[in-house]
Amino acid sequence: MAKLDLSAHYDSQATALAADGEDAFAAVRRDALARFRELGLPSKRDEAWRYTETRALSRRAFLPAALLPGEPPTVPAAHELLDPMYELLIVDGRLVRCDAPVSLRALSRGDAVTAPTAQYDDGLAALQSAFLSDLIEIELAPGARLERPLLIRRQSSSPASSPRIACPTLRISLGAGADLILVEQQIGTPGSEDLDSVSLDLMLADAATLDWTRMRVGAAAGYRIDRCRASLGRNSRLRASHLDLAGHWNRSDLRVVLAGAGASVALDGLYLPQGTDLHDHHLEVVHAVPHTRSAQRYRGVLSGTSRAVFSGRVLIEAGAQHADASQENRNLLLSEGAEVDTKPELEIYADDVKASHGATVGQLDEASMFYLLSRGLDRETARALLVFAFADTVLTGLPSNALRLYVEAQLVAALPNAEVLSDAAGVRA
Amino acid sequence: MLVIKDLRVAVDGKEILQGLSLDLPAGEVHAIMGPNGSGKSTLSQVLAGRGDYEILAGSVRYQGEDLLALAPEERAREGVFLAFQYPVEIPGVNNTYLLKAALNAKRKHQGLAELDAFEFLKIIKAHAAFMEMPADMLNRGVNEGFSGGEKKRNEVLQMLVLEPKLAILDETDSGLDIDALKVVARGVESLRAADRSILMITHYQRLLDHVHPDRVHVLAGGRILKSGGPELASQLESRGYDWVLEESAAGAGA
Numbered sequence: 001m002a003k004l005d006l007s008a009h010y011d012s013q014a015t016a017l018a019a020d021g022e023d024a025f026a027a028v029r030r031d032a033l034a035r036f037r038e039l040g041l042p043s044k045r046d047e048a049w050r051y052t053e054t055r056a057l058s059r060r061a062f063l064p065a066a067l068l069p070g071e072p073p074t075v076p077a078a079h080e081l082l083d084p085m086y087e088l089l090i091v092d093g094r095l096v097r098c099d100a101p102v103s104l105r106a107l108s109r110g111d112a113v114t115a116p117t118a119q120y121d122d123g124l125a126a127l128q129s130a131f132l133s134d135l136i137e138i139e140l141a142p143g144a145r146l147e148r149p150l151l152i153r154r155q156s157s158s159p160a161s162s163p164r165i166a167c168p169t170l171r172i173s174l175g176a177g178a179d180l181i182l183v184e185q186q187i188g189t190p191g192s193e194d195l196d197s198v199s200l201d202l203m204l205a206d207a208a209t210l211d212w213t214r215m216r217v218g219a220a221a222g223y224r225i226d227r228c229r230a231s232l233g234r235n236s237r238l239r240a241s242h243l244d245l246a247g248h249w250n251r252s253d254l255r256v257v258l259a260g261a262g263a264s265v266a267l268d269g270l271y272l273p274q275g276t277d278l279h280d281h282h283l284e285v286v287h288a289v290p291h292t293r294s295a296q297r298y299r300g301v302l303s304g305t306s307r308a309v310f311s312g313r314v315l316i317e318a319g320a321q322h323a324d325a326s327q328e329n330r331n332l333l334l335s336e337g338a339e340v341d342t343k344p345e346l347e348i349y350a351d352d353v354k355a356s357h358g359a360t361v362g363q364l365d366e367a368s369m370f371y372l373l374s375r376g377l378d379r380e381t382a383r384a385l386l387v388f389a390f391a392d393t394v395l396t397g398l399p400s401n402a403l404r405l406y407v408e409a410q411l412v413a414a415l416p417n418a419e420v421l422s423d424a425a426g427v428r429a
Numbered sequence: 430m431l432v433i434k435d436l437r438v439a440v441d442g443k444e445i446l447q448g449l450s451l452d453l454p455a456g457e458v459h460a461i462m463g464p465n466g467s468g469k470s471t472l473s474q475v476l477a478g479r480g481d482y483e484i485l486a487g488s489v490r491y492q493g494e495d496l497l498a499l500a501p502e503e504r505a506r507e508g509v510f511l512a513f514q515y516p517v518e519i520p521g522v523n524n525t526y527l528l529k530a531a532l533n534a535k536r537k538h539q540g541l542a543e544l545d546a547f548e549f550l551k552i553i554k555a556h557a558a559f560m561e562m563p564a565d566m567l568n569r570g571v572n573e574g575f576s577g578g579e580k581k582r583n584e585v586l587q588m589l590v591l592e593p594k595l596a597i598l599d600e601t602d603s604g605l606d607i608d609a610l611k612v613v614a615r616g617v618e619s620l621r622a623a624d625r626s627i628l629m630i631t632h633y634q635r636l637l638d639h640v641h642p643d644r645v646h647v648l649a650g651g652r653i654l655k656s657g658g659p660e661l662a663s664q665l666e667s668r669g670y671d672w673v674l675e676e677s678a679a680g681a682g683a
Contacts, residue, residue: 371517371571374477375531375587376505376538385530389521389570422530429523429570 007037009061014130017064025132032120032129039123046122051309051341052251052280057124057223062165062195064131065092083402085151085183092157093133093166093196100150103139121253124225128167128197135169142175142205149181149399154196156189156222163193163222171201174208176233181211181399188218188246195223202230204238206260211399215243216250217410225251234260241398244271244279245410251280258285258292268394269298272414273306273338280309287316287323287350296327299394301387302338303416310342314357318349327357332364332390334416384417385427391415392428430455430626431476431496431595436487437651438468438475444485445471447651453595456623460637460662461630463648464670469630470514472648473599476628477511478504491595505531506538508594512584512601519571524583527571528553528590535591556589559619561612577604585616596620597628602636614639634666647673 014033018026041058042049086100095106120126140146156164174180186196204210216224224247232238244250250273256265271279285294300308308331316323331340344357364386372382391411398404405425412418421427431453438446445468453459463469475482476489478501489496496504519527532552533543544552557567560582572580581601588596598617602610617640620627629636637645637659645661646653649670654677655661665673 365517367517368519370477370479370501371513371519372527373501374505374511374513375527375591376502376534377527377530378502378534381530381534382502385522385527386519389519393521422533423526426526426529427521427523429521429568429573 006041006058006061010036010127010130013064017131025135028132029130032126032132035120035126036123036130039120039126041127042122042124048122048253048282048311051307053249053278053307054124056249057195060163060193060195063162065094065133065164065166065194083149083400085149086146087151087153088136088138090134090136090152090154090168092164092194093168093198095134095136095168101146102150103141105137105139106134121227124197125199125227127165128199128225128227131165131167133166133168135171137171138173140172140174140178140180140208143177144175145179146181149183149403151183151185153185153187154198155187155218156192156194156196158189158192163195165195165197167197167199169199169201171203172210173203174205174210174236176205177207178205179209182213183403184212184214186214186216186218186224188216188222190219190221192219192222195225197225198227200226200228202228202238204230204232204236204263206234206236208233208236210236210238212238212240213243213398213403214241215245215407215410216247217245219246221248223249225253227253228255230254230256230265232256232258232260232263232265235262236260237263238265239397240265240267241395242267242269242281243407243410244269244273244281245407245414246272247277247279249278251278251282253282255284256286256294258287258294259289261289261291263289264293266295266397267297268397269296270391270394271298271300271308272391272411273300273302273304273308274414274416275304275306277304277306278308279306281311282309283312285312285314285325287314287320287325287353290319290321290323290350292320293324294326296329297394298329299391300329300331300340301334301391301415302331302340303334305335305337305339307338308340310340310359311345312343312357313345313347314355316346316348316350316353316355320350321352323350323353323355325353325355325357329359330390331359331361332387333361334363334387380417381420384415384420387415388412388418388421388424388427389429430492431628432488432490434488434490436475436489437485438471439483439485440471440481445651446475448487449648449652451646451653453626453628455626457643458621458627458629458640459644459646460642461628461646461648461653462632462634462662462665465632467649468651469632469648470599473511473514473597473630476504476597477501477509502534505591506535510588510591510593510596512581512588512596512598514599514601514603516572516580516584518573518575520573522571524569524571525553525567528567528587531587532590553590556586559589560586560616562586578606578609581605581613582609582616585613588620589616592620594624595626595628597630598636599630600632601629602631602633610635611639634662637662649674649677
C-alpha cells in the first residue's frame with residue numbers, strides 16, 4: 001500500500017471543514033492540527049505507545065464525521081440492558097438523543113462558545129481535537145441523585161465507503177454530594193472501520209459518588225480510543241469497571257487525580273482480545289494529597305495471536321501521607337501466539353504510605369484442571385469453567401445484578417467454548 | 430473391584446512405587462498406612478489419573494477393566510472418586526455448580542436424564558445437613574476460604590453426592606479436630622455398601638477408630654510390606670513403622 005501523506009490528508013479535510021462555515025471550534029481545530037503536523041501519529045518510539053501497534057492508523061485516511069452531510073440516522077432506542085436507564089445516544093460522534101433529567105449542554109459546530117485549549121499528550125490526541133465534533137456537558141447539581149443509571153450509548157451508523165473519524169468530547173461534573181451510576185456502552189458496527197476517538201472529563205466535587213461502567217461490545221472491526229481524565233474532590237468516590245468484551249483495536253488512557261483528602265478510586269478492568277485483536281490499557285493514578293485510596297484490579301484473557309498491554313502507574317506525591325494504593329494485573333494466555341506486556345509501576349515520594357502491586361501472566365492452573373476432571377467434568381467444560389471464573393472475578397463490583405447478567409452473557413459469547421457452561425450465571429460464587 | 434499388580438511408577442525420573450500389589454474386593458474397606466514419603470499420595474493420584482506420573486510397569490484393573498487406559502474424567506464417571514489430601518481452591522466457581530455439573534456428567538454417562546434444579550437441591554441439601562455444612566458454604570467458591578476441616582467435609586460431601594464405586598480417601602483425617610473427624614467418619618461409614626469399595630490412605634490410626642477397615646496394608650518404600658486385619662493398625666499405632674521395615678529387610682535378606 002502506498003504511504004499516505006497524513007498531514008496533507010488531514011490538512012485538506014480541515015480546509016474543507018473551515019470552508020463549510022466558521023464554527024466555535026475553529027480556533028481549537030487550527031491549533032490542534034498544527035500540533036498534529038508536528039507530532040504525527042504516535043509510534044513505538046513514544047514510551048506510552050511502545051507496545052501498541054499504530055501502523056493501521058497511518059494507512060487509513062479517515063474522513064471527519066463532522067464533515068459528513070445530513071443528520072446522523074436514528075438508531076432504535078431499545079437496548080438489551082435489563083435495568084431501566086436514562087439514555088444518551090451518540091452516533092458517529094454526534095449527540096442524537098438525550099432522554100435524561102440532567103443538565104445537559106451539547107455544543108456542535110456553529111454554537112458560539114469558547115472551547116478550551118488543551119494540552120496534547122500525543123499526535124492522536126491532537127488529531128482528536130482537530131476534528132472535534134460534539135462537545136457534550138452533563139452536570140449534576142449538588143446533592144442530586146438520579147433515580148436510574150445513565151446510559152451513554154455510542155456507535156457508528158452503517159459502514160461508510162471511507163472510514164470515519166468521530167471525536168466527541170464529554171464532560172461530566174458531579175456537584176458536591178451528587179450520586180450517579182453511569183453506564184457507557186460502545187457498540188461495534190459490523191464492517192465499520194471507523195476510528196472512534198473520545199475524550200471524557202470527569203469532575204467529582206466533594207463527597208460526590210460515581211459508579212462508572214464502560215463496556216465495549218459488538219463487532220470486532222474498527223479502532224477505539226478513549227481518553228479520560230478524572231479529578232476527585234474531598235471524600236468523593238469513583239468506582240469503575242472497564243470491560244473490553246470485544247474490539248479489534250482498543251486503547252484506553254485513564255488518568256485519575258485524587259485531589260481531595262478522603263478521595264478514593266477503585267478501578268476494575270477486563271480485556272478479552274481474540275484473533276488478532278489488540279487491547280491496551282494505560283492507567284495513571286495520582287495521589288496528590290494525604291488520606292487517599294486507590295485500587296486497581298485488571299484481568300485479561302487472551303487467545304489467538306492477540307495482544308494486550310497493561311500499563312498502570314501509581315504516583316504518590318510528596319506530602320500525600322497515609323495514601324493506600326494497590327494494583328493487580330493478572331493475565332491468562334490461552335494460546336501460544338498471544339502476548340501481553342504488563343507494566344505495573346509505583347512511584348512513591350511520601351514516606352508513610354501503604355502500597356502493593358503485582359502482575360502475573362500464566363496458563364490455566366493444572367491442579368485446578370485435574371480437580372475438575374477428577375469430578376467427571378469433560379476437558380472442554382473444565383477449561384471453560386476456569387476461564388469464565390477467572391474473568392468473572394472482576395465483575396463483583398458491578399452496580400446491579402441485571403448489569404452483571406448482561407455482561408456475563410457477553411463474556412460467554414466472547415470466551416472460547418464458554419457456551420458449554422449450562423448456566424453461566426450459576427457458575428459464579 | 431480393584432486389583433493392582435506389581436505397579437511401578439516414577440515421578441521426574443525417580444521411581445516412587447516399586448512393585449505395588451493390592452487386591453481390594455467389592456464391599457470391603459481397606460486402609461493403607463505408611464510413613465511419610467512411602468508413596469501413599471502417588472498411589473492415590475495415579476489411581477485418579479493425574480498426568481505427571483510415568484507408569485513403568487504393572488497393571489491396575491478396576492471392575493475388570495484397565496483403569497490406567499482411562500482419562501481422569503472417564504474414571505470419575507465410571508465411579509472412581511478421590512478425596513484429595515489438599516483440595517484446591519477455585520475462586521469464582523460456585524461449589525453447588527460444580528456438584529451439579531459433576532453429578533450430571535456422571536448421569537449422562539450412565540444414560541440417565543439430567544436432574545433438574547429442584548431435585549438436585551433436595552439431594553445436596555440433605556447431604557450438606559448430614560455433613561453439618563452450613564448452606565452458605567455451598568454457594569461459595571469451591572473450597573474458597575475454607576478451613577482445612579471444611580475442605581475435607583466438602584470432599585466427603587462431593588463423595589456422598591456422586592456415590593462412587595471406588596472411593597479413595599487420601600489423608601482425609603489429617604488436619605481435623607475431633608468433632609470434624611467424627612462427621613467425616615460418619616460420612617465415610619454411611620457409604621459402606623456391598624457394591625462399593627473404600628480405600629483409606631492415612632498416616633495415623635485416628636480415622637480407623639471410627640471407620641473400621643477390613644484389611645490394613647503397610648506401604649513403605651513404594652511397596653506393600655505387610656498386610657493384616659484391623660489389629661495391624663493398633664500395632665502400628667503403638668510400635669511405629671520401624672519393626673515392619675526391619676522385619677521386611679530381614680525377610681529380604683533371608
